Amino acid sequence: MRGGHRGKSLSSGEKVIRVREAGQKTKSKGxxxxxxxxxxxxxxxxxxxxxxxxxPVKDYLTVETLGALLGKAGIWAPAAFILIYxxxxxxxxxxxxxxxxGAAIFGPYWGFLYxxxxxxxxxxxxxxxxxxxxxxxxASLIGDRLKKYDDAIERNGFATVLYLRLVYxxxxxxxxxxxxxxxxxxxxxxxxxxxxxxxxxxxxxxxGTVKExxxxxxxxxxxxxxxxxxxxxxxxxxxxxxxxxxxxxKA
Numbered sequence: 001m002r003g004g005h006r007g008k009s010l011s012s013g014e015k016v017i018r019v020r021e022a023g024q025k026t027k028s029k030g031x032x033x034x035x036x037x038x039x040x041x042x043x044x045x046x047x048x049x050x051x052x053x054x055x056p057v058k059d060y061l062t063v064e065t066l067g068a069l070l071g072k073a074g075i076w077a078p079a080a081f082i083l084i085y086x087x088x089x090x091x092x093x094x095x096x097x098x099x100x101x102g103a104a105i106f107g108p109y110w111g112f113l114y115x116x117x118x119x120x121x122x123x124x125x126x127x128x129x130x131x132x133x134x135x136x137x138x139a140s141l142i143g144d145r146l147k148k149y150d151d152a153i154e155r156n157g158f159a160t161v162l163y164l165r166l167v168y169x170x171x172x173x174x175x176x177x178x179x180x181x182x183x184x185x186x187x188x189x190x191x192x193x194x195x196x197x198x199x200x201x202x203x204x205x206x207x208g209t210v211k212e213x214x215x216x217x218x219x220x221x222x223x224x225x226x227x228x229x230x231x232x233x234x235x236x237x238x239x240x241x242x243x244x245x246x247x248x249x250k251a
Contacts, residue, residue, distance in 0.1 A: 086121035
């Protein structure tokens with residue numbers, strides 16, 4: 001009876017060991033998979049930066065060149081610009097550059113709409129790329145000290161994203177970076193959509209208004225209320241981050 005009992009106990013112990021070994025192998029495979037995905041993400045970002053900085057792509061990022069290309073698109077010009085803007089976001093093209101181009105081509109109002117839509121598509125695409133390729137690896141690196149911040153972002157995702165957008169946190173790095181956190185996509189989407197409206201409108205309104213005066217050749221228009229208002233908004237935009245930070249400290 002004792003021998004049989006020992007045999008049964010030994011079998012149970014072997015099962016426990018095998019389960020642990022299987023768990024360790026699964027964990028190891030998951031870590032290796034996460035590292036591989038993170039490597040793809042890093043390679044993608046490096047390639048994107050190189051494409052914009054060291055290839056002829058950058059030569060197309062001017063009002064004249066891009067305007068000519070969009071002119072050939074006819075009624076599809078707005079859709080083409082939106083797709084170009086979204087791709088530019090993912091390729092680390094400076095947002096102010098392509099936003100200014102959009103405002104100069106389409107004017108202050110339509111320019112704002114097309115820029116905002118393009119920015120949203122690009123931001124969400126970059127978010128999913130970051131989450132799909134980098135979240136698994138990022139989660140494996142998060143220890144107890146960082147986990148509380150990750151959990152806090154999950155709980156207060158909308159407020160966190162909205163705040164960072166309003167204080168003009170670097171746009172594209174934040175898109176990819178938020179994908180590495182536990183923030184819910186819903187919170188990221190609405191926080192981004194609302195957070196970039198003010199800055200986008202102010203900048204496109206300023207550039208588009210000045211471009212209209214420039215194109216008309218009526219330099220007296222520079223003294224108009226519309227231009228003065230756009231300049232005032234543009235200057236005010238530089239104080240938005242400080243005002244928000246001060247408001248947050250008082251709250």
